[in-house]
Amino acid sequence: MFEKNVxxxxxxxxxxxxxAMLLIWAFLSDPSPWWLIGIxxxxxxLMSTCPLYxxxxMNTCAKE
Structure with a gap:
């Protein structure tokens, strides 16, 4: 799907x-949707790809 670039x-x-962002949200139990930014x-x-990159x-993977 996407080329690995992270x-x-x-x-x-x-x-x-x-x-960390998701854990902080879990402990604060804040009903705000801002926790979604942690995803x-x-x-x-986890996917090693960034659409913005x-x-x-931009590519931060080691050169082959």
Whole structure:
């Protein structure tokens, strides 16, 4: 579907940030929909692809 363009530390940071945002929301029990923002970095990190990176032509994967 999408070319992998997220790698290394970028991927780790996205997963950690997304998970932290969702955990903070779970403990605060805030009914606000802002917690959904945590899903974006989590999913892009897990899938190793970022549509924004594709759009601007950026790639943080190691060169083969």
């Amino acid at each position: 790698g290394g530390m970028d991927r780790t940071a996205r997963i950690a940030l997304g998970a 974006v970095p989590l999913v892009t990190g 594709n759009f601007i032509g």
